[in-house]
Amino acid sequence: MTEKYILSIDQGTTSSRAILFNKNGEIVAMTQREFPQYYPKPGWVEHNANEIWGSVLAVLGELFGNYNVEPKQIEGIGITNQRETTVVWDKNTGLPIYNAIVWQSRQTAAICDDLKAKGYEQMVREKTGLVIDAYFSGTKIKWILDNVEGAREKAKKGDLLFGTIDTWLIWKLTGGKAHVTDYTNASRTMLFNIHTLEWDDELLQMLDIPKSMLPEVRPSSEIYGMTVPYHFFGEEIPVAGAAGDQQAALFGQACFEAGMAKNTYGTGCFMLMNTGEKAVPSKHGLLTTIAWGVDGKVEYALEGSIFVAGAAVQWLRDGLRVVDNAPQSEELATKVDSTDGVYVVPAFTGLGAPYWDMDARGAIFGLTRGTTREHLVRATLESLAYQTRDVLSAMEADSGITLNTLRVDGGAVKNNFLMQFQSDLLAVPVERPVVNETTALGAAYLAGLATGFWKDKEEIAKNWAIDKTFEPVLAEEKREELYSGWKRAVNSTMHWSKNQ
Numbered sequence: 170m171t172e173k174y175i176l177s178i179d180q181g182t183t184s185s186r187a188i189l190f191n192k193n194g195e196i197v198a199m200t201q202r203e204f205p206q207y208y209p210k211p212g213w214v215e216h217n218a219n220e221i222w223g224s225v226l227a228v229l230g231e232l233f234g235n236y237n238v239e240p241k242q243i244e245g246i247g248i249t250n251q252r253e254t255t256v257v258w259d260k261n262t263g264l265p266i267y268n269a270i271v272w273q274s275r276q277t278a279a280i281c282d283d284l285k286a287k288g289y290e291q292m293v294r295e296k297t298g299l300v301i302d303a304y305f306s307g308t309k310i311k312w313i314l315d316n317v318e319g320a321r322e323k324a325k326k327g328d329l330l331f332g333t334i335d336t337w338l339i340w341k342l343t344g345g346k347a348h349v350t351d352y353t354n355a356s357r358t359m360l361f362n363i364h365t366l367e368w369d370d371e372l373l374q375m376l377d378i379p380k381s382m383l384p385e386v387r388p389s390s391e392i393y394g395m396t397v398p399y400h401f402f403g404e405e406i407p408v409a410g411a412a413g414d415q416q417a418a419l420f421g422q423a424c425f426e427a428g429m430a431k432n433t434y435g436t437g438c439f440m441l442m443n444t445g446e447k448a449v450p451s452k453h454g455l456l457t458t459i460a461w462g463v464d465g466k467v468e469y470a471l472e473g474s475i476f477v478a479g480a481a482v483q484w485l486r487d488g489l490r491v492v493d494n495a496p497q498s499e500e501l502a503t504k505v506d507s508t509d510g511v512y513v514v515p516a517f518t519g520l521g522a523p524y525w526d527m528d529a530r531g532a533i534f535g536l537t538r539g540t541t542r543e544h545l546v547r548a549t550l551e552s553l554a555y556q557t558r559d560v561l562s563a564m565e566a567d568s569g570i571t572l573n574t575l576r577v578d579g580g581a582v583k584n585n586f587l588m589q590f591q592s593d594l595l596a597v598p599v600e601r602p603v604v605n606e607t608t609a610l611g612a613a614y615l616a617g618l619a620t621g622f623w624k625d626k627e628e629i630a631k632n633w634a635i636d637k638t639f640e641p642v643l644a645e646e647k648r649e650e651l652y653s654g655w656k657r658a659v660n661s662t663m664h665w666s667k668n669q
């Protein structure tokens with residue numbers, strides 16, 4: 170009999186991927202495509218939702234074109250996505266009415282300032298687990314309705330639909346039949362009450378968003394609909410799972426027990442700790458978010474969201490042009506023993522957890538005549554580790570749990586220098602798994618649980634295996650000295666763009 174697989178569509182900030190997994194959770198085939206980023210004004214980041222859809226169709230086409238796999242071998246499809254990124258489209262034409270406003274974009278900072286001034290912060294935190302920040306979808310929807318001509322009238326008539334990227338892709342894959350999202354993605358909109366598990370009227374009123382635009386919220390592992398055959402070379406395949414990429418990575422890393430955590434180093438860096446059925450409120454600048462809705466219940470996580478991580482390495486490559494490619498950053502960083510006191514704070518789009526300062530901007534500190542590109546590259550890589558330490562400290566304080574190990578994944582964990590420095594700075598072993606595509610794997614698991622491809626979480630947890638563990642070796646005194654320099658640097662970047 171022909172072998173069956175689960176297909177994951179991983180729609181990330183910089184690229185779309187299609188990955189096929191077998192029953193052991195191993196990658197059988199993978200295709201990837203980058204798509205354009207738009208920066209219309211300083212601090213703004215946008216995508217074209219049709220280009221995103223095009224990139225997904227392209228990676229699917231390449232998958233069946235380049236590998237010896239037939240669509241009928243696919244038992245189910247899991248979707249995972251860059252979260253918060255907001256698409257608003259006309260349900261009659263299927264066309265977006267504006268570019269997708271990306272999670273990193275700061276164009277709604279003024280709306281957020283206004284909400285804060287009106288005293289909404291506590292209510293928002295209590296209901297959604299989030300802080301008021303341009304990061305989340307709610308203010309992005311409002312911005313589109315306020316700024317695109319005729320949009321508000323159309324929305325009021327019920328002609329417009331909103332979706333995060335999961336919703337947009339499921340809508341397209343099912344030929345407009347399913348307008349749905351899952352609990353994890355809904356929990357990132359700033360419109361969803363994470364305790365009652367409903368869209369919240371008070372929040373919708375606060376942002377003047379009609380409820381008719383919103384998708385139906387469903388569990389993360391469930392059949393939402395079937396693909397229209399013309400996208401799948403004649404096949405109707407169940408779209409059977411969805412989760413925001415960071416929650417999917419937590420699932421793919423098999424962090425199923427409360428207290429288990431992972432950190433993903435992609436464009437940004439996101440640490441999530443499973444807190445089980447308890448939504449733990451944060452007192453230290455983290456978010457409370459939904460980890461997943463599986464097996465008839467919802468579980469929660471604490472999250473530290475860092476906006477710029479691997480993107481800082483892209484800046485070294487494309488902005489400063491001091492490296493030709495990302496892996497070269499490791500080669501250069503290891504040519505020097507230290508940064509010689511140089512710190513890079515990559516607050517290009519403000520600072521996320523635990524600072525939440527939309528007005529911070531990037532800076533380089535400690536330059537001397539002896540500073541070389543090697544120092545600068547090393548300092549940039551180290552900034553990923555420092556930011557991670559900031560969120561881990563907050564997480565330990567909020568949860569009362571001291572981490573024994575940190576599971577890591579994402580594009581930048583291939584960098585052995587970074588992983589060793591991370592372990593040294595946290596004084597915690599860092600575990601890199603064999604399958605680094607844990608985001609896609611998590612989405613595959615969610616879909617495969619819904620179709621019966623995998624039996625339960627226990628079966629899935631057995632697939633998880635370590636590639637390499639990085640053990641801490643740095644002396645405590647040195648570690649703390651380095652970290653205190655970082656704290657001084659990061660504090661100096663706060664409120665920068667507001668004070669000009």
Ligand SMILES: Nc1ncnc2c1ncn2[C@@H]1O[C@H](COP(=O)(O)OP(=O)(O)O)[C@@H](O)[C@H]1O
Nearest residue numbers: 181183435436479480482495496579580581584
């Ligand atoms: N060897 C490396 N060292 C440091 N950073 C790297 C390395 N390889 C990739 N990266 C960074 O990882 C990111 C890509 O990771 P990925 O998980 O694919 O991101 P995303 O899902 O956010 O698009 C890029 O920002 C890139 O700069």
Ligand SMILES: O=P(O)(O)OC[C@H](O)CO
Nearest residue numbers: 181182251252435436437
């Ligand atoms: O596309 P990634 O992997 O950088 O993830 C983006 C996050 O989901 C934003 O919240």
